[in-house]
Amino acid sequence: MFTFIIRRLLQTIPVLLGVTVLVFLLMHLIPGNPAQIMAGESASPEQVAALEERLGLNDPLPVQYFTYISNLVQLDMGDSIRNSRPVVDLIMPRVAVTIELTVYSTILSIFMGLIVGIIAATKRGTLVDSSLMVVALFGLSMPNFWLGLLLIQWFALGNLPWIGSFLDTAWFVPSGWGNFDQIVLPVFMLGVGGAAIIARMTRSSMLDVIGSDYIRTARAKGVKERYVIYQHALKNALIPVITVTGLQFGTLLGGAVLAESVFAINGMGRLILDAILQRDFPVMQGGILVASLLFVLVNLLVDIAYRLVNKRVETN
Numbered sequence: 001m002f003t004f005i006i007r008r009l010l011q012t013i014p015v016l017l018g019v020t021v022l023v024f025l026l027m028h029l030i031p032g033n034p035a036q037i038m039a040g041e042s043a044s045p046e047q048v049a050a051l052e053e054r055l056g057l058n059d060p061l062p063v064q065y066f067t068y069i070s071n072l073v074q075l076d077m078g079d080s081i082r083n084s085r086p087v088v089d090l091i092m093p094r095v096a097v098t099i100e101l102t103v104y105s106t107i108l109s110i111f112m113g114l115i116v117g118i119i120a121a122t123k124r125g126t127l128v129d130s131s132l133m134v135v136a137l138f139g140l141s142m143p144n145f146w147l148g149l150l151l152i153q154w155f156a157l158g159n160l161p162w163i164g165s166f167l168d169t170a171w172f173v174p175s176g177w178g179n180f181d182q183i184v185l186p187v188f189m190l191g192v193g194g195a196a197i198i199a200r201m202t203r204s205s206m207l208d209v210i211g212s213d214y215i216r217t218a219r220a221k222g223v224k225e226r227y228v229i230y231q232h233a234l235k236n237a238l239i240p241v242i243t244v245t246g247l248q249f250g251t252l253l254g255g256a257v258l259a260e261s262v263f264a265i266n267g268m269g270r271l272i273l274d275a276i277l278q279r280d281f282p283v284m285q286g287g288i289l290v291a292s293l294l295f296v297l298v299n300l301l302v303d304i305a306y307r308l309v310n311k312r313v314e315t316n
Helices: 002-029 034-039 045-055 063-074 087-122 127-141 144-157 180-210 212-219 225-262 268-278 281-309
Strands: none
Touching: 002 063, 002 212, 002 281, 045 268, 063 212, 087 127, 087 180, 087 225, 087 281, 127 180, 144 180, 144 225, 180 225, 225 281, 268 281
16 A cells, blocks of 8 residues: 555656646736736836846746746745735635635535435435435536525524624634534535535446345345445445545535635635736736645545555556
């Protein structure tokens, strides 16, 4: 297992380098001159040229990329154009908020999706199976932002004693379940769609496994049905479910932009959106880079989970 992890870590290096290249080129592909934006509209051409020289924007692209990587290794992503603060100082608190939302949403998706998928597979062809799949289809088709607005209308504006008002959540900070009243609605908003996908995948995978010869043999030997389902069938059906879960984590990172906008949460998605609207290139680059690195890390964890669930699986 240790050798496998080291090999996977080495294989992520080219991917990370490719991500940095794409993020670096982002600033050069987007219309607009960063130096002009930093200097202001009233700046003279001489002032803009001097700022370009100071920022190294006149250097060839390979030289600029090497400088970008050198600074990145030192956790230096530059300064924000709008407020001159280091990008790292702006991103790190927001990353913690977005990761908290995404992790809790993923846990909810897995919990709900596995339960619904297992029940639907074991009740195949019954009214229970059809009803659960209809609910899953509804959850898959429903826009996240619409669900978020409904949740605010039903719960936050309804002044339920156990749900805080989400109209003023600028002080949202990651603190575990200490901020449960703030995270429960956005987590549910993000988790419903993922739960629907995992439920459908779990049902399909479980049906394939349940029809296998070794499952029939276990039942013929008198093994308890619960043991057959959870120890034999589910364990072997988890491989495609793990894949979908890893992809869902990346999807939820992107979906957090909607959740943070609907519930006025100061997370990384909202920071990137504001940076795009304000053409704050360093913040935009830093936010996209961090989100991409998180997605690469999740894929690495998915590969490791493959081997933990089934050591016979060889992932190349």
